[in-house]
Amino acid sequence: MFVDLTGNMTRLTVLSVIVLLSLLHSCRGQLKIGFYKNRCPVAEDVVRSAVARAFASEPDVAPQLLRLHFHDCIVDGCDGSILINLPDGQQENKAFGHQGLRGFNVIDEAKAQLESQCPGVVSCADIVALAARDSVVLTKGLFYKVETGRLDGFSSSISHASNLPGEDEPIRALQNKFSAKGLSSKDLVLLSAAHTIGTTACFFMGVRLNNFQGTGRPDPSIAPPFLAKLQGICPSGGDVNVRLAMDDGSENAFDTRNFDNILARTAVLQSDAALLNHPTTRAFVEFYARSPDAFRKDFGISMVKLGRLGVLTGANGNIRKVCSMFN
Ligand code: HEM
Numbered sequence: 012m013f014v015d016l017t018g019n020m021t022r023l024t025v026l027s028v029i030v031l032l033s034l035l036h037s038c039r040g041q042l043k044i045g046f047y048k049n050r051c052p053v054a055e056d057v058v059r060s061a062v063a064r065a066f067a068s069e070p071d072v073a074p075q076l077l078r079l080h081f082h083d084c085i086v087d088g089c090d091g092s093i094l095i096n097l098p099d100g101q102q103e104n105k106a107f108g109h110q111g112l113r114g115f116n117v118i119d120e121a122k123a124q125l126e127s128q129c130p131g132v133v134s135c136a137d138i139v140a141l142a143a144r145d146s147v148v149l150t151k152g153l154f155y156k157v158e159t160g161r162l163d164g165f166s167s168s169i170s171h172a173s174n175l176p177g178e179d180e181p182i183r184a185l186q187n188k189f190s191a192k193g194l195s196s197k198d199l200v201l202l203s204a205a206h207t208i209g210t211t212a213c214f215f216m217g218v219r220l221n222n223f224q225g226t227g228r229p230d231p232s233i234a235p236p237f238l239a240k241l242q243g244i245c246p247s248g249g250d251v252n253v254r255l256a257m258d259d260g261s262e263n264a265f266d267t268r269n270f271d272n273i274l275a276r277t278a279v280l281q282s283d284a285a286l287l288n289h290p291t292t293r294a295f296v297e298f299y300a301r302s303p304d305a306f307r308k309d310f311g312i313s314m315v316k317l318g319r320l321g322v323l324t325g326a327n328g329n330i331r332k333v334c335s336m337f338n
Contacts, residue, residue: 042322046137046160051129054159058138061121062145070263073146074209075114080143081202081317082109083136085192086172088321090164091135094118094334097167106172111212115335118142122334135334136161140318147310150208152265155311158318162328165337178211178280179218182288192320194313199286200295201313204306206283207269208262210254213245219281221247232284234276241279255279265307270300 047054065072083093086103094115095102104112118138125133137159144157176188189199220242223230229238237259244255256262257279258269269283273296278284286292299306332338 041160041324042158042319043160044156044158046158047129047133051125051132053128054125054133054137055141055157057124057128058121058141059145061117061124062142063149065117065120066146066149071209072114072117073150074205075112076117076139076142076146077205078209079112079114079118080139080314081205082112082175083139084317084320085175087164087166088323089136089140089161089318090321090323090328091139091161091331091334092164092167092171094135094139095167095337096335101169103167103169103172105169106175108175108177109172110214114142118334122331126332131330131332134161134163134328134330136163136323138334144314146208147265147314150263150265153307153311155314158315160322160324161318162323162325163331163334164323164328176282178215178282180282180285182285182292185282185285186289186292194316196289196291197295197309198313198316200292200299201306201310202317203283203286204267204269204299204310206257206280207265207267209257210262211257211280212251213249213253213255214251215280216241216245216255217251220245223281230281230284232276232287237277257283267300267303267306270296270306274300 062072062076079093080089082104083089083091086092086106092103093109093112095104103109118135121138121142122133122135125138137157140157140159140161144155148154174188176185180188185199186196189195189202194202219230219233220238221227221229229242233241241255244253245251258266259272259277259279261268269278272278273283273286276284286296299309329338
């Protein structure tokens, strides 16, 4: 009987190459829960400890890190581009809408530890995604599993961040900007609810308090006693760096109070108040205000969706050694 050994060998070799290539591909970035389980088992613990340590001395890092993940993902995907500093200062994090971003030091700290324990394995984009989740948990939000395996990108440009959702934009514009990224009106409501923790600078209140839609007057939808309070904190011509809680009365707890505030017309940010201006977003605000458990669960689902935006794999990205610099 004739056996085609050469043919079998060729098929075997081709098969091995395919298996090898796909293995190589999966090592170079593929989103899944527990991506670092074998590659760097301490990865998630190291990030969690770095965030917890920072939070213990400065609770404000929780909202800072949560915001950082959104701002990383919404421009060119979750690729760590928000962390880059360039010699000419023309990097993404210098864009207008990124003003006030903080928490970079916590990411750098976690990265330094990971580089000493598992050099060249854990991406900066993943550290940001994990740190955001850990921040939610530290402020008493619900734990959700973070998919990992993102690679870090090769570019960071101020010009790519010129079209961020703005705090003074109407609901339609916010919906369109989210939808352009594959995020629904439900995601818009859930993710905006991240404003249940943290603060804004008066810088972002100017239009709402002084020149709403070019009228030269404050936003008429703000409940009058609350308007007086806001104007007291952020007077016209005052210091734009003064910060105020966005979820008035509950800014340190990850809860549904922000939805109550929106309904009571005591939301701080104009973009949060605007969620009442469309029947779909309004219905979600009303629903989540009375369904805290659903909110806690669904927030995690929308965060996972956010974390999938523009994830880099293969030759399109790498693992940075230092998060603020390209290798
Ligand atoms: C609708 C789109 C959004 C707009 C217009 C918006 C706008 C803003 C503004 C103006 C601030 C104040 C920044 C400062 O003064 O430092 C802020 C803070 C914050 N944002 Fe958003 N945001 C949006 C969506 C999101 C999303 C999707 C997340 C996260 C999932 C998020 C998380 C946060 C957090 C946690 C803070 C507090 C930061 C701190 O305390 O330092 N935001 N946002």
